[in-house]
Amino acid sequence: MTRLELRDVRKSFGALEVLAGISLDVRAGEFVSILGPSGAGKSTLFQLLTGALKGEGSMRFDGAPLDGARFAFMPQRDALMPWRRVIDNATLGLEVQGMKRRAARERVAPLFAEFGLAGFERAWPAELSGGMRQRAALLRTVVQQRDMLLLDEPFGALDALTRAAMQRWLEGMWQSHRWTALLITHDVREAVLLSDRIYVLSARPARVVREVAVPLPRPRTESAALAREAAAIEAGILDTLLGQPPIRVPDHPMEN
Numbered sequence: 001m002t003r004l005e006l007r008d009v010r011k012s013f014g015a016l017e018v019l020a021g022i023s024l025d026v027r028a029g030e031f032v033s034i035l036g037p038s039g040a041g042k043s044t045l046f047q048l049l050t051g052a053l054k055g056e057g058s059m060r061f062d063g064a065p066l067d068g069a070r071f072a073f074m075p076q077r078d079a080l081m082p083w084r085r086v087i088d089n090a091t092l093g094l095e096v097q098g099m100k101r102r103a104a105r106e107r108v109a110p111l112f113a114e115f116g117l118a119g120f121e122r123a124w125p126a127e128l129s130g131g132m133r134q135r136a137a138l139l140r141t142v143v144q145q146r147d148m149l150l151l152d153e154p155f156g157a158l159d160a161l162t163r164a165a166m167q168r169w170l171e172g173m174w175q176s177h178r179w180t181a182l183l184i185t186h187d188v189r190e191a192v193l194l195s196d197r198i199y200v201l202s203a204r205p206a207r208v209v210r211e212v213a214v215p216l217p218r219p220r221t222e223s224a225a226l227a228r229e230a231a232a233i234e235a236g237i238l239d240t241l242l243g244q245p246p247i248r249v250p251d252h253p254m255e256n
């Protein structure tokens with residue numbers, strides 16, 4: 001079942017054309033990535049989805065015009081408020097929805113262990129490692145139990161090792177929770193590891209230059225055979241991003 005449906009979504013800032021007609025779909029329970037060069041307009045697209053910016057074109061969710069309040073959004077930068085303890089950062093999205101702080105704390109507290117944050121409820125964000133900060137921001141995002149997760153470069157600021165660990169962790173979390181998710185990244189490997197499908201964007205003004213299905217079984221971090229298939233898909237996407245004719249990569253059709 002298609003949940004999010006974008007058709008010919010366009011956005012300009014004055015004379016600067018940023019999005020030149022984006023069409024994409026996200027189905028229920030699907031993990032979809034948007035991969036594109038820096039400055040292409042990826043974060044701008046999320047701002048349209050959350051309603052922070054107005055654009056042109058059609059944006060529908062469950063068949064109705066989009067209401068941005070339905071999404072839980074993890075922004076690219078400044079995800080945690082440094083003056084709120086980790087637990088109070090985690091409850092923020094729920095409090096914004098109108099939940100009382102106490103009830104919000106009861107909702108988030110049991111999740112701290114699963115997010116690798118047990119014992120750090122009362123810590124300040126500055127006392128966490130980079131990976132822990134990102135997990136806290138993700139925790140705050142997923143507890144909102146919205147219809148879809150929007151994740152803007154959740155691991156962009158992390159070192160390679162922490163990033164790889166976080167990707168594995170998110171893959172496991174997604175397997176058990178099956179959130180409908182839209183992830184922005186410019187890391188090809190991350191997109192292939194996590195996604196059911198990938199939309200590859202051109203440089204600004206952004207268009208979808210390719211849609212890639214990733215029909216690999218999960219978990220994807222376990223087997224060497226899978227790693228080879230993933231590498232072939234990655235190579236094909238890199239060629240697209242670098243403007244070369246794509247090498248032959250089998251594109252298996254997605255099951256509905």
Ligand SMILES: Nc1ncnc2c1ncn2[C@@H]1O[C@H](COP(=O)(O)OP(=O)(O)OP(=O)(O)O)[C@@H](O)[C@H]1O
Pocket residue numbers: 013016018036037038039040041042043044045076186204
């Ligand atoms: N509020 C704004 N006013 C004017 N220009 C903007 C605004 N927001 C973004 N832009 C411009 O739109 C373009 C796309 O920006 P955006 O942040 O969407 O890129 P991005 O694909 O998310 O890049 P990155 O991968 O580096 O995060 C950039 O040229 C940026 O300068």
Ligand SMILES: [Mg+2]
Pocket residue numbers: 042043044076152
């Ligand atoms: Mg961005």
